[in-house]
Amino acid sequence: MLLIRCPYCETERPELEFRYGGEALLERPKDPALVSDDAWTAYLWTCKNPKGPHAERWRHVHGCGRFFNAARNTVSDLIVSTWRVDDSPPANFDGGGA
Amino acid sequence: MTQPFRLPSGGRIDRARVLRFSFDGRAFEGHPGDSLASALLANGVHLVGRSFKYHRPRGIVSAGSEEPNALVTIDRGAGRMTPNLRATQIELYDGLVATSQNRWPSLEFDIGAIGQFASRLIPAGFYYKTFLWPPRAWKHLYEPLIRRAAGLGKAPGEPDPDTYAHQFAHCDVLVVGGGPAGLQAALAAAAQAESVILCDEQPEPGGSALHDPARASELSDLLAKLRALSHVRILQRTTAFGMFAQNFVALAQRLSDHIEPSAASGPRERLWQVRAKRIVLATGAIERPLVFPGNDLPGVMLAEAARIYANRFCALPGKRIVIATSADSAYEAAGDLRRAGAEIVAIVDAREGRPIADDFNVIAGAIIDTKGRARIEGCTVQLADGSTLPVDCDVLLMSGGWTPNASLLSQARGALRFEPILQTFVPDVLPPGISCVGACAGDLRPQGDASRPIHPKAFVDFQNDVTSADIALAVREGFRSIEHIKRYTTNGMATDQGKTSNLNAMMIAAAERSVAPQDIGATTFRPPYTPVTFGTFAGASRGELFEPVRRLPSHQWAKAHGGVFEDAGQWKRVSCFARPAETMRDCVNREVLTVRKKVGVFDASSLGKIELAGPDAVDFLNRIYINDFSALAIGRCRYALMLHESGVVLDDGIVARLAEDRFHITTTSGGIGHVLQHMEDFLQTEYTDLRVWLTDVTEQWATFAIQGPLAGNIVQSLLPDAGLSQASLPHMSLRELVWNGSDLRLMRASFTGEAGFEINVPSVQGAALWDTLVDAAERLDGCAYGLEALNVLRAEKGYIIVGQETDGSVTADDLGYGKMVGARKGDFVGKRSLSLPHLAAKGRKQLVGLLPLQLAQTFEEGAQITQAPHPASGTHALGHVTTAFWSATLDRFIALALLEDGRARIGQTLHVPMPAGAIAVQVTSPVFFDPDGSRLRG
Numbered sequence A: 001m002l003l004i005r006c007p008y009c010e011t012e013r014p015e016l017e018f019r020y021g022g023e024a025l026l027e028r029p030k031d032p033a034l035v036s037d038d039a040w041t042a043y044l045w046t047c048k049n050p051k052g053p054h055a056e057r058w059r060h061v062h063g064c065g066r067f068f069n070a071a072r073n074t075v076s077d078l079i080v081s082t083w084r085v086d087d088s089p090p091a092n093f094d095g096g097g098a
Numbered sequence B: 001m002t003q004p005f006r007l008p009s010g011g012r013i014d015r016a017r018v019l020r021f022s023f024d025g026r027a028f029e030g031h032p033g034d035s036l037a038s039a040l041l042a043n044g045v046h047l048v049g050r051s052f053k054y055h056r057p058r059g060i061v062s063a064g065s066e067e068p069n070a071l072v073t074i075d076r077g078a079g080r081m082t083p084n085l086r087a088t089q090i091e092l093y094d095g096l097v098a099t100s101q102n103r104w105p106s107l108e109f110d111i112g113a114i115g116q117f118a119s120r121l122i123p124a125g126f127y128y129k130t131f132l133w134p135p136r137a138w139k140h141l142y143e144p145l146i147r148r149a150a151g152l153g154k155a156p157g158e159p160d161p162d163t164y165a166h167q168f169a170h171c172d173v174l175v176v177g178g179g180p181a182g183l184q185a186a187l188a189a190a191a192q193a194e195s196v197i198l199c200d201e202q203p204e205p206g207g208s209a210l211h212d213p214a215r216a217s218e219l220s221d222l223l224a225k226l227r228a229l230s231h232v233r234i235l236q237r238t239t240a241f242g243m244f245a246q247n248f249v250a251l252a253q254r255l256s257d258h259i260e261p262s263a264a265s266g267p268r269e270r271l272w273q274v275r276a277k278r279i280v281l282a283t284g285a286i287e288r289p290l291v292f293p294g295n296d297l298p299g300v301m302l303a304e305a306a307r308i309y310a311n312r313f314c315a316l317p318g319k320r321i322v323i324a325t326s327a328d329s330a331y332e333a334a335g336d337l338r339r340a341g342a343e344i345v346a347i348v349d350a351r352e353g354r355p356i357a358d359d360f361n362v363i364a365g366a367i368i369d370t371k372g373r374a375r376i377e378g379c380t381v382q383l384a385d386g387s388t389l390p391v392d393c394d395v396l397l398m399s400g401g402w403t404p405n406a407s408l409l410s411q412a413r414g415a416l417r418f419e420p421i422l423q424t425f426v427p428d429v430l431p432p433g434i435s436c437v438g439a440c441a442g443d444l445r446p447q448g449d450a451s452r453p454i455h456p457k458a459f460v461d462f463q464n465d466v467t468s469a470d471i472a473l474a475v476r477e478g479f480r481s482i483e484h485i486k487r488y489t490t491n492g493m494a495t496d497q498g499k500t501s502n503l504n505a506m507m508i509a510a511a512e513r514s515v516a517p518q519d520i521g522a523t524t525f526r527p528p529y530t531p532v533t534f535g536t537f538a539g540a541s542r543g544e545l546f547e548p549v550r551r552l553p554s555h556q557w558a559k560a561h562g563g564v565f566e567d568a569g570q571w572k573r574v575s576c577f578a579r580p581a582e583t584m585r586d587c588v589n590r591e592v593l594t595v596r597k598k599v600g601v602f603d604a605s606s607l608g609k610i611e612l613a614g615p616d617a618v619d620f621l622n623r624i625y626i627n628d629f630s631a632l633a634i635g636r637c638r639y640a641l642m643l644h645e646s647g648v649v650l651d652d653g654i655v656a657r658l659a660e661d662r663f664h665i666t667t668t669s670g671g672i673g674h675v676l677q678h679m680e681d682f683l684q685t686e687y688t689d690l691r692v693w694l695t696d697v698t699e700q701w702a703t704f705a706i707q708g709p710l711a712g713n714i715v716q717s718l719l720p721d722a723g724l725s726q727a728s729l730p731h732m733s734l735r736e737l738v739w740n741g742s743d744l745r746l747m748r749a750s751f752t753g754e755a756g757f758e759i760n761v762p763s764v765q766g767a768a769l770w771d772t773l774v775d776a777a778e779r780l781d782g783c784a785y786g787l788e789a790l791n792v793l794r795a796e797k798g799y800i801i802v803g804q805e806t807d808g809s810v811t812a813d814d815l816g817y818g819k820m821v822g823a824r825k826g827d828f829v830g831k832r833s834l835s836l837p838h839l840a841a842k843g844r845k846q847l848v849g850l851l852p853l854q855l856a857q858t859f860e861e862g863a864q865i866t867q868a869p870h871p872a873s874g875t876h877a878l879g880h881v882t883t884a885f886w887s888a889t890l891d892r893f894i895a896l897a898l899l900e901d902g903r904a905r906i907g908q909t910l911h912v913p914m915p916a917g918a919i920a921v922q923v924t925s926p927v928f929f930d931p932d933g934s935r936l937r938g
């Protein structure tokens, strides 16, 4: 069971309190009506699925209820850092592969 | 004479007390401090079980948790029978009842032993190969044969009456293993750490020092120091069985199985979930058996195990002992066993660099054969010059050296490397925060390789009956990776996970492949280290405590009035309120007709409810739902649909405006969790500019529906001063009132097609209001109705249920609700997807009604719909039935369905193939009753 630091509660809590929320740092188009079918479909369904650092959304669902971002290494399964949705990723984070 | 092999003095047993026990119905005696295995050996019993595949007679091999052979069933009374326990780990108590496994009719005369002659029929990979044989032969011949012949103990049949506990713990240092290295590590850690936990699987701490009289004073000194420290907690009978991410370790503590059943109390076992800053593995090393023909005979044991039985348990395994070895440690065993009174007939050492031991008959050579059927009687030694020498014995001890017990390290993804000096795998790369000490770290006495020569008909994995021939066959058939050889031969895949067999299997595979051991690699260990009971995992989460139960405010009334309960998620909901001598179908029909003709009351409290507040509430709703809420007046309600971003329907409900900046929202009963998650997701991460707050008020409000032509009469009598009329409270509007001193939210809304209301009161008032409503209804010849009647009533009107008419592929337009999409408003969740080709194209499945042409014919929900009554194989279905009910109102069977281009097919005749033949159906509008909605207005 992972230990996850909630950047809002500012404590490390067991994984049981959290729910995974899919890939992070995806930008919803400002006006979806203006994007092509292909671009919209890619936004909906295409995942990076990298081997190594991965930006993910997690929610402290059995705590403060807030969504936040986390950098998890998909090889070691360790969450390297977490940050609030309105903060920037850590400087050394490579954004989750190409 | 009882206990003929018991030594007269010494050891750690209490000879002053005699414990009686039985094994396969025979009575024996032992002493406190004995394990079942040591007590059996003290009584001269070696044969304790039959093997898994070939039913070969098997004896006790080891003295610890690595035991592959001595699996027994312990019976502690009804529901307390546990199979596959290792006799080496069972503590003796007075009255213990043990039986052997996998034998019929008896251990000594086993008919299944014929299986060993059939060994050529069940070679490596037989699990896979047999599936290639003719399927009929598999089903009727091989499977029954193998099932009868193979297997371990039998699972108990009764519910487990014991209780189990769970406990979380945090510590600076967790030490696994209570041998000298572990105790020293705990003492060293305690000097700096604030909290130390030491867990040890044995009944008392000490590990190898327990059978080494020379270390007795060192042990008592260590224990005295540790026990004086209040921040060191020592857990005995506690196995660390699982290592998980970030130093999270699962421990199973056995609390009462070592006590006789009549005296045992409290939980049987406790699961510890420990988060440690640092972990020290002091799990020792496991002695490696030798691979020679007959190495599985009862009386063939590990050398150190015999030393443990003699020194610690004072049970001498035999009187005439031969020791085959490639490790120095066996010479200590030889010395101790001779002091205990056994004759050491010979020490057969396979190594060139064997130690000089003038006081023993040391022979340079190896065992190549054995004698005996249910017990070893002798062996054949091959000397260095190739000549052979027969030797008689009653016990044959083997020591192929020691292997660090790295199961937990392997679980934690640590890496091992092959150490040529020790001829075994030792820890190499340690995960962060984990260290190894003592024998587990590879701190071992000199030892060499004893894996050659390879004898084809020798056992490697005793528990799964895997031979060296099986491993050779797997290599010949092309398997290269040790992980594949393991799976194909099943070596190391039994309940012992190959603690004594993995290294031999790797060495044989390396030799067969002509590669160096370091190139073949080690297999991965997985949790649990030793088997853990289901009870330990379940803890208190059983029966009523398995999951929270959510009860409606009307629950007690329903129990007293024929309520037939069904589970809907965690809710106990009521299918119908059956009267005496009423069938379920009669009951549902009566409830439906009562609502249509008089009035019915329904407990809808399980509906999800959200209170939405904030200055940007309308903006938020416009982005989350497909509807346009800009013009929704205060006090008015709207049926609303919510889409997933992919355009499919996620949920539906009613949105009621309480004030300029405040809304009361309902969701489906099962939907509240993911609807709130969906809303919060967009609010927190996308629409961060909106000032809106969401609160789940599902459990704050009890909700009752009052439906039927007389519904207004009930509400009038309940709230006489509210001045309610069709004009002041029209359909789909809401009023906040006071009843019985409490807030009340009254909504004119309908899910039945009848004029009706939904009343919300604080949950604490729910039961009182329900009683009042049922009472008022019954005075008007109305009744309470349940979920089944509600489903019929809504289906008659073509109202959908999300999850019943929708399945994750259905859009608003598919349901006929395309016009609900707010035309003038901007973007909302899911809108962009509605114009994607696959959602906008022709040929989508649309909601329709189906009526069987023959009134008496019925079909099932989920049934397919086809053009032809008997379509050719490969014809695709046009759609499927989503809801199917007997409609009491219409006195006929009705169904809702999703049908390709369904709205264009209204009027067509199609078919629903059922097992008894296809049923012809007419496609209709999904609204079967009161299509213009005149009844809604009362």
Ligand SMILES: [Zn+2]
Residues within 6 Å of the ligand: A006, A007, A008, A009, A010, A060, A063, A064, A065, A066
């Ligand atoms: Zn939090």
